[in-house]
Amino acid sequence: MARVTATVSASTASVSSTPSSSRMPRRKAGCSSIPATWTVRLRSGHAMSSTRAVMLPAWAQTTPISAPGASRLAMKGSCSIDDIITGTPPLAFTFGLGGILIFPMLFRASTRFLESPLPNDILETIQQYKITQIYSAPTAYRAMADIAGDYDISSLRQGVSAGETLPKATWEAFRKATGIRLIDGLGSTEMFQIFISASPEEMRPGFTGKVIPGYRARVVDDSGNEVPPGTPGQLAVQGPTGCKYLDDPDRQPVYVKDGWNYPGDVYEMDEDGYFKYVARADDMIISSGYNISGPEVESVLLEHETVAECAVIASPDPERGNIVKAIIVLRAGFDGTNDLIKTLQDFVKNEIAPYKYPRAIAFIDELPKTQTGKLQRYRLRDLETS
Structure with missing residues (x-):
């Protein structure tokens, strides 16, 4: 491994590496507060040191990719001074801060803000x-896929998706429309950037x-024990990043247990080390x-020609406790009739259990x-139970 020194200014950036420990520099006092995305009701902030904020992308770029089970980082070797980058996430969130500010600065690339x-x-x-x-986010890529043919976007060679899971139907629609194989990634504000990708x-x-290199991830049960491949469980992550909840000591031990970070996602891991998203807990x-x-049902519905967007939530039911309810935005030209409801229900039955x-x-x-661009399912759940 190599310790990476990064120097960043408005006009120049350089990355050099010298033989040293694989550990990141010791974290100094927190210098910034980064808000978590609001997919849950409570707004939270995370303290992050400037050292880690700047060093992480540079360190990731020069980390060897030969580690067992490791994947190449989405940006590894693919960003240069000739690139022009844009994106929809605000800089107040780490997906935007890293992707459209820190990465471009480190590699002297350009950013065009939307x-x-x-x-x-x-x-x-x-x-x-x-x-x-x-x-x-996936919702933007799906919407762009529908109208991409009306524009000359031949300059575009890479798209990175994060914020929520990337449905297979969206990945395939964007590839068909543009020829680009979207890169999916899982990250969190607490870990600062993406730690699972390809x-x-x-x-x-x-x-x-x-x-990705430098991180460890596993799928565990409620007791913290690893589960067999293909079994859903809580995702647990370790790596060179991590931060503390700002003025929220009660939440810290829930997120970090025995040195492992728990982002609150349910995943499966196959025998090849690929992680498949199941749902938020x-x-x-x-x-x-x-x-x-819920996201599994959403992914199937998105494959139907009438569905533009959808969210699947639990709806209280006196007999079953809850039933699966789909809330759907239809594509232009389709009406929400009882016949269409039956068609969509049968479509799901034929695709999954x-x-x-x-x-x-x-x-x-x-x-x-x-x-x-992340879906706020909690607002739909609140409406359903109010």
């Missing part, structure tokens, strides 16, 4: 400024990827004793989202 997050405005920016890389060549649609639906992943199908379906004009 004035609007609307799909047509993003594509117009890519066309006008010859953007080569973009960072955004290069475009290594990407498997429906999987987030493998743990609070997005699991228990119906008649069955554990049902029949007990997972949405027993209730509602149609809506727009789904609630955060500034970074």
